[in-house]
Amino acid sequence: MMDPAEVEFIAEKQMVEIVPNFNFDRVYLISGEIGPFRAGLPVKVPIWMAINLRQRQKCRILVPDWMDVEKLEQAKEDESASRYFTKMPSEHYMAEAQLILSACGEDVPRADEIRTALKDLWDMRMSKLRSSVDTFIKTGGTHARLDHLTLMEMNSVRPLLPHALDQLHRLSTVRFVFSPLVNSSSCFDMHISILYYCFWC
Amino acid sequence: MDVDLELEDSDNEETITAQSVLAKLEEAWMNEKFSPEILPHRTEIVDCMLEQIHQMEENLNKLKKSDFRVVIHRMELDRIRYIITSYLRSRLEKIELYTSHILEMESKRPVEERYLSPAEYKFAQEHQSHLENHFETVVLRHMPYNIRTLDKATMSVAPNLFSQVFLRANKTVNGVIVETGVEGAEEEVELDGNSQHIIQYKAIAELVKSGSVQLI
Incomplete structure (x- = not known):
């Protein structure tokens, strides 16, 4: 389990340009x-x-190149055109933008438009993620390749996805190890937990 | 470990290697955080980093309070301290949860290859004996003779090695075998360098320990 604040903590290591005074x-x-x-x-x-x-009024933060309305619109188009996740300009695009814009949003021209574009991009990727998780679970896959998925996005399906897969794995082993009669009650429990997971999906 | 030796070489190298030790610490932290079982201890990294923090603090005490650098350095030290404590805490959590399982595994390993550091090993043993004492005084001595013994084998909690983890491959690894759960059925997976996956921990446990993959 990882707290979103910890993802942000990791994102804070990314470099950004400033103009000191x-x-x-x-x-x-x-x-x-x-x-x-x-x-x-x-x-x-x-x-x-x-x-x-x-915060100590000692510098101005230069917004990274990619935090630009036109570039983000382009990224949105690429994202919707591709079946797979496209490569994001930064591995921590969401956290980075959030950190920088909340620290100095007032210095950034068109900050609101940037925020909206980022939110759209995030939503688009999250719905893609949800539908791929759905297909993945339904086809009974055992592993999946998740290139270009950022840490924050991965964290959003944690612990749900890994746990759901753990339960499925448990079910598949139980079925073959024990006779269904002996184990009917615990199987039932597991079905309930899977229903519970599906509900949260 | 060679990290310690390199640090003493020269001042110039110190900054370079301190940086790489920090990177190693961060990797160890993430791995420990996400792996279901306890990983081999990295005391050498932790000790080295604590030494760096100590030195830095001594240097900071020599600076004037108003010095521009003080705040920045303190912030960095706090960040590193957070990583160290979070790392050690996640190990302690696992030790407390899987005490008897871990101790049993440890007893099969030669002393120098133990996964727990000497301090952690002592902690695990004490935790175990306190737990047993507690059970003894609270319940067991009031029980009839024939059911007074504890069966450690049935009591011990073991980590679920089949749990799924996210990982990034540091280099290309071919032929990772995943058990699919259906009676002995297996599947082979290729991990390309720098690719990301969600996969069963058991299949890649050795790769985590050798550093070929990074849990994320």
């Missing part, structure tokens, strides 16, 4: 060197640092 030498973090900071010159820092500096 101060001068400072290189900072030697455990996770790597940052800087040097020169007032007015863009520099790459992790998102967690960018947000902190922004």
Whole structure:
């Protein structure tokens, strides 16, 4: 199990460009060197640092290239044209956008349009994910390839999908190990839990 | 582990390797978080990172409070500390849940190949004996003689190795065998480098331990 806040925590490691309004030498973090900071010159820092500096009014965050209405509209078109998941511009596109826009939404032109486009993209991918999960379960698959699915998206079907598959696996082994007579009550229980899972799907 | 040795080489390398140790710690954290069974301990990474944190804190104490760097460094240390505690906690959770199963598995392994660190091993043993003592004082001694013994084999909880996990392949692995549950039926899966999958843990348990795949 993973908390969405932990997914965000991981996304905060992504680098973003900022324009500092101060001068400072290189900072030697455990996770790597940052800087040097020169007032007015863009520099790459992790998102967690960018947000902190922004809150202290020490920098302006430059929105990543892909966080652009036209590019996101294009991504939406590609997504709807493809049967599979398309590659997202960032592995943490949703969390990153959320973090950056909530830290400095007012600095970003057309922030609302970006938000809407991202939400559309997310919804589109989630419905694709739900229908593939449905097919996957119904065809009784044992494994699936999930390329280009982002961590946040995977997390949204956790623990539901893995647990549903665990239960199915349990059912399939039970059926062949025990006679149905002896085990009828526990089979019944499992059917109930599967119904329960389906309900939540 | 070689990570420790490299760190002492030179100051310049220290920053590079500290970074790679952190990356290793993050991998270990994610793997431990999502694997149903306890994985071989990575005490060397944790100790190395704690040492880095300690050094950094000493350096920070020398800086003026108003120094721009202090806040940034503290934030980073807090982030790393979170990863370490979350990592250790998820191991402890598993130890508490699967105590007797883990101890039984450990007793079959040579001391240097144990999955638990010496401290964790001590914790597991103490947890086990406290549990037994507790059962003894609360219930068992009030029982008739013939049902006073605990049968560890029936009591122990074992992790479900058939549970499904998400993973990313770090390199191409061919011929991963998945049991489909239907009497001995098996299926072969190819994991291409950098591809993502949902798959039964049992089939890829060894690949997680060797670092060929990363749980996500």
